Amino acid sequence: MSNENDAYEYQTSDAATSWKEVAPGVWRLRIGSPEGLSPLALIGAEPDIAALGLMEAAPPPFRWSDITVEECGNNAKLLVLPLDGQERLYGTGLQFIRSNQRGRTRYLRVNSDPKQDTGETHAPVPFYVSDKGYGVLVDTSRIVTMHLGSTLLTSDTDTEWIRDRNLDPEWRATMPSPRVEIKLPSDGAFLYVFGGPKLRDAVARYNLYCGGGALPPKWGLGFWHRVPTLHTDEEALREALEYRERDVPCDVIGLEPGWHSRSYPVTGEWDGGRFPDPPSFVRRMGEAGFRINLWEHPYLSPDSGMYSKLRPMSGSHTVWGGIAPDYALTEASAVYKEHHLREHVSFGVAGYKLDECDGSELTNNAWMFPDHARFPSGLDGESMRQLYGLMFQKMTYDLYRAENRRTYGLVRASGAGASSLPYALYSDLYDHKQFIRALCNASYCGLLWTPEVRKARNAEDWARRMQTVCFSPLAMLNAWGDGTKPWSFPEVEGVVRHYIRLRMRLLPYLYTAFAEYREKGIPPIRAMSFEIPPEQLAAASGEGAGALDTTAGAYGKRRAKEWDDQYMYGNDMVVAPLVEGESEREVLLPEGVWYGLESGIRYIGGGIIRVASGVEHIPVFVREGAIIPMMPPLSHVPANGAKTELHLVHFGDAPGMCMLYDDDGETFDYERGGGSWHRVSVVPDGAGVLCGRLEGAGELPPSYCRIIWHLRQTSLEK
């Protein structure tokens, strides 16, 4: 456990009840005697003390005596934290239904069917951040129930607040509660408090304490395509080359269950019929500029070569008939890594899609080991299910790291402390609005999320989903079951091509945003509350009594507008997607002057604007003075060492500045001085004319052969 080695930890005689500042602005309390493996211990990332030390100092957000722990019967402990009247709480993981979790009870269990607003999700994280500027994390492998102002003590109930529902339209289903109540397992847990002073600082501290944000390889930020599950090597290659023929960039081809010799449960071994020569297939794909990503799930078939070794190190229960290995055991993890290195990584497979480490009780038949399953390491099914997604991320990440190659992949379960792991979450859900909200909510908890495109009801739906995914951490068409292509709807083929190309053009900008995630803990894609002060967000919300509806909701209440249908894309863009059926919408812009990225329309921020856009465009806004580093729309990301043009696009009439990050894009050499930061600015010269300047190590960032300035733009099109 890296925490134990922490330079900031000081010793007290009473470790069980004392708060310790374990890093600048990060405090920890050990509650009880936490047993077993916790998420932070599992991931073992070193807190980035140096980066934390550079942040604005934060005083403790609580008087420690205001946080209490009590026994609450039935083998549980109750942790209680105070809450202000107006405070909003965000986080708790990959939530799909709402952003502000204040007033909610969150049952933070890993679950592949988060269709209801219980708190269960692919990636529940017992971490919430307050818009007052602090964060609270419970580090445990157990399911945690957080009552985020959803419970009211009799002694706290102010009878003045009680309204008569018969006649008073101000009646509310829940009155504001001044406390958070968190039910913990009997053995306790580690509690962390992250200081601010602002919400973004609390999230940054969380990410930095967890080792800093993930920096994907550059190719990971290109476009991804997953081919139909039973495709052969030749079919996959043909499908990939069609991207080249149609002038649509693509960097990654994903293979689905059919690459395994058997699936559900899987073997982890290539099917000799569909893939007779995997190394040659991976090489040929690589020559055409494509990386290979392999789908897998945890459950091993008796036909797998790993089976006989892992069966004695597996859980008491099977899933789909397959064993569930106990990767808390180093020996089991070694078998997994040895196999994956030999069978895939050694000849160039670029990463994995780690499916179904979440589990379901809701699909037509249940599939997952039960909570009471037993594993040889001593973990039970509850803890293993909460940790399983993290284990696979960690094993595969370590495997690539040992090769000094970066990976970027997909995972369907995650949890606390995952900031440094280069994996994007995805889901079998498919509501476009929820997919957008998940982009916002993932940003509070060190998670990345892809609103992957699978199919569409019509061309408009197709174009709208493609636009959103191109402004996300991982831009992917997942055609495994539907056989779709970017050009599946000819009416909008041009629109889709345009946005996939735009994603490629914006790669230097997005890559820099990820570098800031790694070094400063600020998520590249993030909710508006990172940018807009709480009082402004509150003023733009507004909630009230809703109409009673005896079939849709007997406790009618109008939801506050949370502005979780738009998000920051890097430091200088606001993305406000439209979904099928919409041609206009409201957008809440931060303070300042903004330009429509493609419309060139000028907006005054600091309030709500209304914007209309046909299916050709997604509304994106750029801050005046912003300098957006861009590159040409290449068919794929240049290999390490190749160079391309750098376009520095400056918006509006104001001076501006940004930082630009670059490195080889593929290795971990940046940890040993291989990365470079350049300061890019547009400032008036002596005559008052705006001029561009690039400053930093070396003349040019290593990936670029020349710089082209575009000053005083109002849109990309002009």
Add this chain to the structure above:
Amino acid sequence: MSNENDAYEYQTSDAATSWKEVAPGVWRLRIGSPEGLSPLALIGAEPDIAALGLMEAAPPPFRWSDITVEECGNNAKLLVLPLDGQERLYGTGLQFIRSNQRGRTRYLRVNSDPKQDTGETHAPVPFYVSDKGYGVLVDTSRIVTMHLGSTLLTSDTDTEWIRDRNLDPEWRATMPSPRVEIKLPSDGAFLYVFGGPKLRDAVARYNLYCGGGALPPKWGLGFWHRVPTLHTDEEALREALEYRERDVPCDVIGLEPGWHSRSYPVTGEWDGGRFPDPPSFVRRMGEAGFRINLWEHPYLSPDSGMYSKLRPMSGSHTVWGGIAPDYALTEASAVYKEHHLREHVSFGVAGYKLDECDGSELTNNAWMFPDHARFPSGLDGESMRQLYGLMFQKMTYDLYRAENRRTYGLVRASGAGASSLPYALYSDLYDHKQFIRALCNASYCGLLWTPEVRKARNAEDWARRMQTVCFSPLAMLNAWGDGTKPWSFPEVEGVVRHYIRLRMRLLPYLYTAFAEYREKGIPPIRAMSFEIPPEQLAAASGEGAGALDTTAGAYGKRRAKEWDDQYMYGNDMVVAPLVEGESEREVLLPEGVWYGLESGIRYIGGGIIRVASGVEHIPVFVREGAIIPMMPPLSHVPANGAKTELHLVHFGDAPGMCMLYDDDGETFDYERGGGSWHRVSVVPDGAGVLCGRLEGAGELPPSYCRIIWHLRQTSLEK
């Protein structure tokens, strides 16, 4: 606890591990040291040993050594029971999504939003019955998780069953498991096994062990109407009288929150503006033939006269600002009863609708005390929530019983052991097909359910819902929020009137079915598996691989047809509702010859038939030889002592027999000899001509002035 006084209990020195036959065909095992109040102990109903003794003897369905209990870590115990390959399991309470629970994990928590198939529902019951003919009950106030063949041990996994999902269409998401695993709280629980030999016998034993089924007053089986929430006394009376003017029977008028002086939280006291003289209002309604039912919920406003007395006996947390009294305390229960007697029951209020004793985390704001809430009796929030609905049923039932008046009411939460409590469950859900399925599923667990009508998308939806509710335990239009009336859709006013009148005409038949519920434990309305042997049901099912759908279900599998869209109505009718958009359907008829109740069409049973019907009719089938006791379609059920005609309608050409029950319909005098059973038969006379005979105590059942025979009918219309 009545169980402790049970004549059938024999003493052993090792109570913790021994099975005891506590009643004929009912065995009990004490697991651990169960703490606190269990549902059976709370209800305290006397097992009907005499009735159990009259049943066919049942051997123990298990070798007791095949049932094991083990510690499973994390403060829990694991109870394991064996399961056969083909066995189907029903029950676990008021489930809406499916009937056969085999292969499912059921998380049996009280929850007002059972929108997903987790097992949570208004009335979870840790009781399942097997079509092999036995039942298993866990009697505990704790949430129980039942894995009903949804978990598979590694050691039980037959690798022969593992299919390759890549290529094999026979692949399934879950393989059959040979065991039930039940996770119990650390303190343990009482486990009961109910013998058969058939499924219906196991359910009957469960109901008889819980005191026998509920027998509502006759007026409870008339039609119910709930008026809009803010109606005054005069408005309610006017709305009621419109039933009389339009010749639509109605027996009960329900008042919603607006009768309280304040609601959410409530006072339990009449609003002086809307109801200036409650006794006079109740009397005037009674004179017009209407009983009054009052809505309430548990949470008391500081403005209630009960508040100051109950606050010291309440839980640590409020709900909607109201206190949650601890009715496990006799003193608290006494305050509740004294208030309700004085303010309502003493001047004629006929019963209650006990709302929101279930709790929600999912509506726009959460409302319920948390699991960790503390109550003065020592119960915590988890146990109190699991028991709260039972407590209110028990308190109100006892209140009326003490007055020697029967009541019939509504409740939104229930649990184990509720068979004898005269309450029907209801829900804010509104899917018509789910409402029908709930009629089937309620019958496995001693529950009654009303598919109440609130509003409709159109006239067809309206008529279809009204048809279903008229063939249910409680026929109600709940217009509290929508202001609907039976004649809200003029196109189908005649259809709706016809079925409300038909419900009144069938009252002698339905009342007799309820008497059999009380005396023999056979539910009046029940699933087809009570009637059709398992092998026939299985043959009529059929399941297989479903189409893959990447948005609607990635683990596609066609659901087996469970025939839970039709049900037995008493001994001799099958009801097969149609829902909006349907004009025909399949019906699985039990063996024998059947007649369309209104079509007169003759069908050969023992298989699937196809039936078509316009919106004017709901498909109902009557067994050949059946004798259906009926009465005229009076405007309301005659008061105790009044008499009407008895029509005995015999179907088809075969001889037949039925029992007919009658009593005063209002009191508990039937427990002291006030009820009578008559044997009704249609048999050939010496010349071979079918003749009707009525035999039994006295000449005529007490509620009837004369008998009219209708022999050899093929439909009601002819």
